[in-house]
């Protein structure tokens with residue numbers, strides 16, 4: 225059976241499902257194709273729909289249920305293999321760090337001792353299928369215990385009565401027989417709580433479903449597996465990275481998991497997000513589709529009630545992957561705020577930050593500190609000069625669409641090669657020059673510089689004349705900020721006695 229990438233929560237589900245299938249049925253049962261699709265062996269798919277008891281001898285060892293009696297036996301006689309696989313995988317998921325409290329883990333341990341599949345399902349249900357869980361209304365508290373097995377069977381694509389009518393599934397596109405129970409045919413945000421759009425965040429952007437849109441039993445049963453593709457981030461939120469290729473998503477999911485386990489839970493979310501992005505870029509470069517690639521990072525609250533998305537449009541990915549300077553500068557700055565403004569192409573915000581940093585440096589750490597806090601929310605200003613340099617590179621890359629670093633280097637060199645005395649006098653005027661530049665008074669800024677040069681009986685160098693010949697206002701600003709910032713470079717680096 226072939227799967228095509230669709231909405232993010234469906235993609236997450238396919239990733240979770242495919243991981244589970246290859247875990248129990250071997251890597252060969254799942255194939256990740258280069259065109260972004262995914263294929264699962266038909267014989268596995270049909271086995272998954274059959275009651276556990278019926279095919280117990282054909283199941284891989286790790287999927288064979290323990291010998292049981294009573295409700296547990298009823299469960300494996302009626303519920304499909306798919307439901308049993310989901311329970312085992314969800315129990316494993318709950319055992320991962322941060323996903324369940326101590327008391328809950330005790331409960332799991334006890335149930336595992338009893339080896340009762342029904343008891344295990346009830347534990348999973350109490351966590352995920354009731355009011356506070358991600359599948360809030362799938363098997364709600366109102367259902368009597370004797371009906372639970374029947375509901376599980378229906379939800380996980382077991383036997384179900386249908387009527388003589390066929391419709392198309394809006395996720396996989398296949399035609400299916402309409403279930404007799406009409407509620408079963410539709411998905412809404414009560415069944416998959418986190419798939420609804422969050423308040424104030426791109427309304428309807430990632431939620432294209434109306435309750436009247438039909439979903440086939442197969443897709444519905446797979447949707448529950450989305451949970452298993454989520455990786456718990458250090459802030460407690462679940463993370464999922466969505467792209468338009470299952471092959472890529474699988475790699476991203478693996479990386480995400482690795483980073484989450486390597487980095488301790490208390491590590492700041494900023495570092496975490498930056499490293500995720502770093503991995504993402506490393507991987508994305510090995511895929512040929514990247515120039516048309518959209519990557520989204522979903523963050524789902526720990527109670528599954530809301531999700532938000534960070535969206536990286538294709539032209540930004542192209543800039544990131546096409547220019548080493550840009551991605552290196554972003555990595556080095558370790559700031560989610562800067563990254564987000566880069567993604568939004570908010571060059572005004574970045575310019576303001578560059579202005580504040582430059583002002584901070586030329587005033588030897590006195591000016592603009594409050595404002596700087598409000599911009600990057602950091603009290604550690606030790607790295608202001610590194611930050612300033614990286615920001616110059618980033619803005620330059622954005623203005624020149626990936627290039628321009630040579631121009632920037634020329635400006636820096638012009639500042640560095642000035643005679644020391646002239647440099648000192650320029651430094652004294654730098655605050656005024658900076659303000660004139662910020663307010664767009666190009667002539668006044670030029671006058672201040674010319675005057676200083678004249679006082680030293682020195683002719684303006686070509687590089688400086690080039691700065692003022694710059695037609696584009698933004699490029700001019702960037703160059704002059706860089707020039708002024710670099711005049712202070714020596715005193716910054718030699719400032720060890722401070």
Ligand SMILES: [Zn+2]
Nearest residue numbers: 393396440443
């Ligand atoms: Zn479907």
